[in-house]
Amino acid sequence: MMKRSKLGVAITAFFITFLAVGCSNTSSNNSSNGGSDKYTTYMNQGKDAASSQKYETAEEKFEDAHDVKATSESKAYADQAGDMKDAQEEIREYEFKDALGELDKAANKTNGYSVMTKQASKLYKTIDKVQDHITNDINPLYKKAKLSYRDGDYQAAVESCDQILDLPYINSKYYKKVKKNVKHLRKVANAKLNSENVNDDIDTENLDANDDDEATTSNKQSSNSKSSSSNSSNTNNTSSNSNKSSSNSNSSNSQDNNAASQKSSATSSSSNTTANNNNSNTNSSSTSSNDSMMINGQTVTGRVISQTRNQLSSIGVDTSSWSDQKVVDFMRSAANSGHTTIDSYTKQDVENFK
Numbered sequence: 554m555m556k557r558s559k560l561g562v563a564i565t566a567f568f569i570t571f572l573a574v575g576c577s578n579t580s581s582n583n584s585s586n587g588g589s590d591k592y593t594t595y596m597n598q599g600k601d602a603a604s605s606q607k608y609e610t611a612e613e614k615f616e617d618a619h620d621v622k623a624t625s626e627s628k629a630y631a632d633q634a635g636d637m638k639d640a641q642e643e644i645r646e647y648e649f650k651d652a653l654g655e656l657d658k659a660a661n662k663t664n665g666y667s668v669m670t671k672q673a674s675k676l677y678k679t680i681d682k683v684q685d686h687i688t689n690d691i692n693p694l695y696k697k698a699k700l701s702y703r704d705g706d707y708q709a710a711v712e713s714c715d716q717i718l719d720l721p722y723i724n725s726k727y728y729k730k731v732k733k734n735v736k737h738l739r740k741v742a743n744a745k746l747n748s749e750n751v752n753d754d755i756d757t758e759n760l761d762a763n764d765d766d767e768a769t770t771s772n773k774q775s776s777n778s779k780s781s782s783s784n785s786s787n788t789n790n791t792s793s794n795s796n797k798s799s800s801n802s803n804s805s806n807s808q809d810n811n812a813a814s815q816k817s818s819a820t821s822s823s824s825n826t827t828a829n830n831n832n833s834n835t836n837s838s839s840t841s842s843n844d845s846m847m848i849n850g851q852t853v854t855g856r857v858i859s860q861t862r863n864q865l866s867s868i869g870v871d872t873s874s875w876s877d878q879k880v881v882d883f884m885r886s887a888a889n890s891g892h893t894t895i896d897s898y899t900k901q902d903v904e905n906f907k
Contacts, residue, residue, distance in 0.1 A: 592622040599630060603669050608638035611669075629664035636662070637669055640676070647730045647763055649684045653677060683727045687763050691717055691731055695762040698738055703757040707746035708846060712855030712877075714739035717762070719856060734766040746852055846881055848888060853881045857895070864895045870903050882906070 599614030615631035636659035643652035659665070659673035698713035717723065717735045724732070744751035759766050846853050858880050862872045865883075872880065887893075887902040 588621055592618050592624075592627075595621065596627065596630070599634065600666065600668070603630075603634055603637075603666060603672075606637075606641075606672065608634045608641060608669075612638055625664050629662055630666045630669075633659050633662040633665040633669050633673075637673060640673070644680065644727070647727075649680050649687070649727075649763070652680055653684065656680065680727070683725075686720075686722060687728075687731065687761075690720065691728075691735075691762050692760065695735065695738075696760040698735075698742070699755070699757050699760055702738065702742050702745075702755055707742045708852075710742035711739055711746060711852075712858075714742065715854050715856040715859075719859070731762045734762050734764075737766075743852065743854075845878060848881065848885050853884065860895050861898070864898055865903065868898070868900055870900065 595614050595618035599611045599618065602608070602611035602614060612631055612634035615627055615634055619627035619631055636655045640652045640655035640659065643649070643655060656673045656677040660670055660677055662670065694713045694717050698710045698717075701707070701709035701713060714735050718732070718739070722728065738755060741751050741753065741755055745753075756766060855877070858877050861880055861884060862875075865872050875883075883903070883906045886906040887898055890902060890905060892898055892902055
């Protein structure tokens with residue numbers, strides 16, 4: 554009996570040990586599977602975010618996956634998402650050169666996620682083209698406009714700005730800062746051209762249209778604009794009266810000097826207008842001596858001149874040998890015949906003008 558009892562105890566102990574080992578292995582396997590499931594979940598979440606171009610979220614999810622199970626794939630994906638996130642931020646700040654560097658890293662990431670690789674390559678081409686347009690198309694015209702403004706040739710400054718604003722891609726979101734700077738320069742130059750009171754805040758040393766310029770910084774000074782506008786108005790009125798009564802104003806105020814310079818330019822323009830009107834037999838009574846580029850009190854911009862040339866070309870008239878002044882004189886002549894809009898011009902208007 555004693556032997557049977559010992560045998561029973563041994564058998565019972567064996568089964569208890571077997572069950573314990575089995576439970577331990579099952580627990581270990583479950584833990585391993587749980588970690589693997591979390592890794593896969595985080596990786597899939599990161600991929601979904603990357604596909605939606607939510608790179609900050611993608612970076613976080615890939616890092617979570619890497620914390621669960623460090624793999625070369627999770628590390629590469631997290632780094633690539635970080636590069637794309639930084640590129641997005643650089644683009645939002647219009648820092649296109651820096652953005653190109655981040656996009657290049659993302660596009661050439663070893664073991665990177667194929668979706669982000671394609672996104673980076675495509676965006677790189679877009680931003681590279683934007684940077685090329687700014688460098689080779691916009692900045693030369695912007696520099697020309699700034700230098701014309703500095704030299705007091707406000708008409709030329711306005712025309713150069715109009716050429717930029719007429720570019721077919723200028724309304725793209727990537728040129729928002731450029732457009733804002735150019736429109737501000739044009740507004741101030743046009744006001745100067747028409748002898749209007751304006752806050753002169755043009756930085757003629759800054760010749761890159763994509764840099765922070767007067768248009769992006771002037772709002773910070775808006776709290777002082779009302780009082781300075783009032784003082785500027787009084788000064789300009791005094792300057793105007795002084796220039797009418799005497800050409801020998803010695804005021805130290807810079808606006809007085811600008812007004813005097815504009816008066817001298819207007820006198821020269823008056824002489825040219827008289828000569829042009831005598832040669833073309835147009836009605837000089839519709840313009841004053843300093844209104845050679847104006848019709849009915851409105852300055853004719855470079856954009857309008859270009860549109861007029863296009864309209865005349867569409868009806869078979871070659872204006873390649875015409876100066877801008879001659880185009881304006883034609884518009885004035887056509888207006889005398891009742892044709893005051895560009896699409897109303899006819900060949901008979903051209904014959905009457907000639």
